[in-house]
Amino acid sequence: MNDIYIARSGAVASRVLGGEIVIMSATDSTLFSLSEVATIIWQAADGNTPLSEIVRQRICSEFDVAQDAAYRDAQVFVDDLARHGILRVSDEPIDSNEPGIAIPAGAPSMKNP
């Protein structure tokens, strides 16, 4: 399996709303609402952790799914966000200081009223 590395693009806005992450691409103004699993992948997209590790450590252990199936689903999600410029994908670790890479502080989450 050729592993990949993923990093959040700097050209997006994101916010946690009611436990769900919403993301808007500044490139094409597409709005996304991420599922629970997709949220985990998004939050773990630090440019340094291989996708297979994210899937193994954060998804398989949490959701009791087979690694191969979970990895294929994760790839589909990653490809979709990459097409909209929301994730950057590389077969090598991605330097988070490169232009266009999000500051990995993550989106602040709202306090419940």
Next chain:
Amino acid sequence: MSLMQKLNGKALRMGVPLSVHLDITYRCNERCEHCYLDHEDHGEMTAAEIRSLLRQLADAGVFFLVISGGEPLVRRDCFEIIEYARTLGFNVKLKTNAILIREEEAQRLRALGVEQVQVSVYSHRDEIHDAITKVRGSLKRTLAGIRWMRAAGLKVTLANVLMRSNSGDGDGVRAIAAEVGAFYTLDPTITPMMDGGTSVLQHRISRDELKAVFSDATLVGDAESFCAPPPPIDDEVREGLPCSAGHTACYVSPYGDVYPCVQFPLACGNIRKQGFLDIWRDSPQFAEVRSIRGKDLGTCSSCAHLGTCTRCPGLAYMEGNMRGPSTADCEKSFVRTGIPTAGMLARAKSGQSAHSASHGAASGLVQIQSL
């Protein structure tokens, strides 16, 4: 239902201010004849105060942030403010006249991930645009800024406020938008000054000119449907909210005052004295705005246009009653459909014309009061 509608519905249910309009200054390098602002600096928030506000807005769940003014770029720290907002994850839209934007500034806005920039363009003719802004050469500089932004790959919208002096120039501005690859939006509404002054209303276009706008299919889509008589009012309309102001959106002035909307000068609190969330959740003014439903709108609740009118509660408030009609919106509903509104009929009964209600309302206008 679109994802945006779902997002708005969720924010409404949760009481989250999804969108905030933040003016970081009222100072400006233009003096537009129709502008509703006082351009003197009466104590703008410092950069540190704005950073603190932005952190509070992020914690409150604000996602869409409009940064505007005045001209926001007259603040030397404007880019630092935008950069900080972006690190907090906001979707940032900038409103500017683009006069101070050159290649470097455009590239920086693009690098910061600003989602959209809106620029006011009043005419394709220098003499008309410059006469409105009262700055010679402003159209040339604005268009240069727009071109730099488009070259940098930014999404740009040309906002064309339609007035008596430029009412024939909409097509010219649209042609510029098409040429540079920008979006175009037209606004026929001139609002009173934030301090209640109504002198700027003299610039509003005539009824005939408004009718021409509403009949233009390239602007409104299906003009026949757009100008059709309103459908019967049902319970959903009677129980409906007037607009998002105070529900999922609000406005913050350069002085830290919080209002339901930039067009709704009902002071709800000041972030120099209270936390943003305390104001948003607990202000009696916000509570009052949130309590209003279609059925509570006095004259308007019995109007045939209730479900389709663009009635602005802020403009109604500036005429003296946030539950009352907004003369400008009565006018639009009437011109669009040919059917008089309940507000117009009530004014006719009391012997007051729409014109005098709109232009002579100064004594009834509510001035902004600092908290």
